[in-house]
Amino acid sequence: MPDIASREFDVKRAAFAATIGNMLEFYDFITYSFFATEIGHTFFPAQSEYGSLMLSLATFGAGFLTRPIGGIVLGIFSDRVGRRPAMLLSFALMGGAILTIALTPSYAAIGIVAPVVVILARMVQGFALGGEVGPTTAYLIEIAAPRNRGLVVAWQPASQEIAATVGALVGVILSSTMAPDMLQAYGWRVAFLLGAVCLPFGIWMRRTLPETVSHGEHVAGQVESSSHLALARRHLRVIVLAVMILASGTISTYVTQYMTTYAKNTLHVSPSLAFTVSLVSNGLQIIGAVLGGWLADRLGRKPIMIWPQLVVLVLTYPAFLWIVRDPGAWSLLFGFGILSFIGSLPFTAFYAAFTEALPQNIRGGVFATIYAVAIATFGGTAQLVVTWLLHVTGDPLAPSWYLLLAAAVGIVAMSLMPETAPVKTGEK
Structure with a gap:
């Protein structure tokens, strides 16, 4: 096995191997929200379009119920x-759930069994994904x-x-080449199966x-018992702040992913x-995430967390106001694009910190x-x-209210996070 301490391995290849698995898992999880x-x-046939959509989104949320369990079990593992x-196990579980959802017959074909199977598969997906992010992020820091970093x-x-970009690209291709009845009948299944095709490659990587x-040696980061109490207090503060920041980021992420459904159902594009x-x-969020990490290494974690988040707080309502008043291609692409790019900058710095x-x-x-608790609490409910x-107010600006609240909570917590960047602490 390559020696991590002496760096006798290709860091770029190892990072790619870890994150391609992460990417494939998120592709299938996020694809559900697109479709x-x-x-x-x-x-979930229902008497109204609203009822059917809410049942579908509730099933999307079911995947978040098991995320904390997966986070605890696979994280400790x-x-x-x-x-x-741990990463191999989470990937295998996700693969089985993907295939189950893609191949389950409709409610019209097998009745109540269909939604039950889909709900169970979503719960397995949630368990797997809950245990994915922690080990992967820890792995990236350690290599x-x-x-x-x-x-x-x-x-x-x-x-x-x-993953979200590829899912959206698949959605663009399928919606452009398939009639609406074909897209509803099996187009979404094609999107899921495209992700499943990549599973063997991900497992191999x-x-x-x-x-x-390393379990045979002293693990870096352990401390003597005399400092346990002080360390626990410090970690408790950081953990509370992390929950607040993750809540902010999760709401922003899943509301953004919901914009496909929002644009179709509310803005009628x-x-x-x-x-x-x-x-x-x-x-644009891919570019923002990588740029945020690069800047955080050079300027510190906190500046890259705080200033972009402040810009998002200022721009969110005006951007939505423009989009709702003129829901055309330019306003949608530019408005959501700017918010997505700037909003992606702070969270890479937070992951590292x-x-x-x-x-x-x-x-x-x-x-x-x-991560799993915050995602389950706020991500699983964001789209609902x-x-x-939108339903009770009839106001198409309603998503902006929720995003503003999330951004405000995030910037308060980010300002209180400790600075951990080596460029600021002197670590080499």
């Missing part, structure tokens, strides 16, 4: 057994040289955005990863334009658990909350 309307019609076994860790959120957790907006927005603040022997488990707000 929420079509999946609702397939598995990664700390005790290793990062690579990176201190001066490049932000940039290497940037591929965690960037891989998620790559992850099997080649070098391990970063064509499906192809709706998917194009998601494609452009997610593509939070992971660096945790000792290695608890890093995977704590990050996975906190937005749909409900």
